[in-house]
Amino acid sequence: MNTEFADRIKRLPPYLFAEIEKQIKEKKAAGVDLISLSIGDPDLPPPKIVLDTLKEETANPKNHNYSFSQGEPDFRAAVTEWYKKRFGVDLAQDQVVALLGSKEGIANVARAFVNPGDNVLVPDPAYPVYANGSTILCDGIPVAMPLLEKNGFKPDFNGVKAKKAKMMFLNYPNNPTAATVDKAFLKEAVDFARDNNNILCYDNAYSEISYDSYKAPSILEIDGAMDCAIEFHSLSKTFNMTGDRIGFAVGCKQLVTGLTKVKSQIDSGLPVYTQKVAVKALGAYKSAEPPEFLRKNNQIMQERRDLLVNTLCDIGFPCEKPKATFYVWVNCKGSSMEFAAKLLNVGVAVTPGVGFGEHGEGYARITFTQPKERIAEACERIRNLYK
Ligand SMILES: Cc1ncc(COP(=O)(O)O)c(C=O)c1O
Incomplete structure (x- = not known):
């Protein structure tokens, strides 16, 4: 053919x-x-808690049916509790959607909001999915925001070319530069997104892999973020579960709803047993400390x-x-x-x-x-x- x-x-x-x-x-x-x-x-x-729970939950025949597109209620509850403990952020369960790994959500969020020809701001260098799987596969146009060493590998919002872009991706702790940011930078990002009506997609996949007492913030800790931002998380790196494919997105209700609508037409939810594992793994946090x-x-x-x-x-x-x-x-x-x-x-x-x-x-x-x-x-x- x-x-x-x-x-x-x-x-x-x-x-x-x-x-x-x-x-x-x-x-x-x-x-x-x-x-x-x-x-x-x-x-x-x-960790042992993941392997033990996985064994137990896969052995339960009830855990092999279709699950809710948005994620099982106990999984979404575990995510909201984790956010409260880890970041001090309050979320309702309808502000959470389960993902088959954060990559899937990053790709699908554009399907909900990007129309053909829309500009999407993507950092450069960056995890390639923002420009490719997300923007280009939705007929959007990736517009690069250079991450330069002289700026601590952060974008210079004053120099952004397409201010009225539909969407903007940011990722800290960053892949590939390993740069980290503080809340002052996140405030700048939220202000920029609100001023320019950008949907702010914040990829926080590495929030838990940190050293020297650095603690990565959530964009949702910033005033105003709940109106314009969706944050992506992953269990892949935190719990060494890259092949299990489980992550989640949280934040602005309208953005979570859009992503859920897309997913309900494409996949039929995550395996129940991986969600049960996530409930245990996230529940291992007793405070903001890992x-x-x-x-x-x-x-x-x-x-x-x-x-x-x-x-x-x-x-x-x-x-x-x-x-x-x-x-x-x-x-x-x-x-x-x-x-x-x-x-x-x-x-x-x-x-x-x-x-x-x-x-x-x-x-x-x-x-x-x-x-x-x-x-x-x-x-x-x-x-x-x-x-
Ligand atoms: C910055 C970043 N975001 C998201 C992901 C995707 O992770 P996953 O789909 O396993 O949750 C990766 C994987 O390498 C990554 O580096």
Whole structure:
């Protein structure tokens, strides 16, 4: 069959990461001992409470029927309780929608609000779904907001070109730059969105992966956000459950309702058993402080971060210790594709920054989702390359 793809598929930019994955596979097939510091998939196991609850709940035949599109009532209640404990934010249950991972919600929210030709503000560099799966697949037009090092990898709202855009995506703690923000910045973002009638989609997938006593805020803590913002969360990174596909969106009721309407026409809800797991996992928070297993998890990540950053600085690639996420954003002093290719030749996979947008050029994203020994080995290989 030789049928043309729809125009919106043709407008998708080439998926650079697919090319990198191909090269990684080839190296592995050739027997290279490859150390992958390129993917945002935690290597640590889900906490015991998740594994135990999953076993119990999948064994219950009642948990294998269709569930509510918006999410089971006990799941939505658990989300509202978590928001109150973690952020001090009050939410009603109809301000919560369950997602098959936050990526799904990020893609589908545009279907509810973006008309063909509408501008959508997307950070650059950024998680590619904002521009592609969300905007382009809804025939919208992505308008880049550069995230520059001199601005702490935050957008300069005064310089935004399409102020009257329909929607704006923001993501902190940030992938790929690992930048974090404070509430003063979030207030600026909410004021900008309200002044310009933008729907503010705030991706907070990494809120719980933080170090050095940094605590990521929610956009919903800001006055006025409830009128213009929807916040996306994920259990993927917080509880090492990337493959279980569960997340949620909360906030402005009209935005949550729009997203729910789209989802009710596309999917038929999340498995009940993953929602039951989420109820237990979120319920492990007794206050704003993370539960014991998460503190331990973040402690392991922090040690890896320190090892990676200290060694990269020593080799001659100065970089910051991120306060959150499991990414280090390194100035690679030239073409990011060439840098990644050079490292791949010695069996270390990293992600070229240009894959996240043109303003990612000159940087590489290096993850610390590998045990310390593997990070140390990767650093040795990089040191040998640059000595
Ligand atoms: C910034 C950001 N948002 C959202 C996601 C999606 O996470 P999930 O769909 O697993 O919830 C990711 C995954 O890497 C991410 O980096």
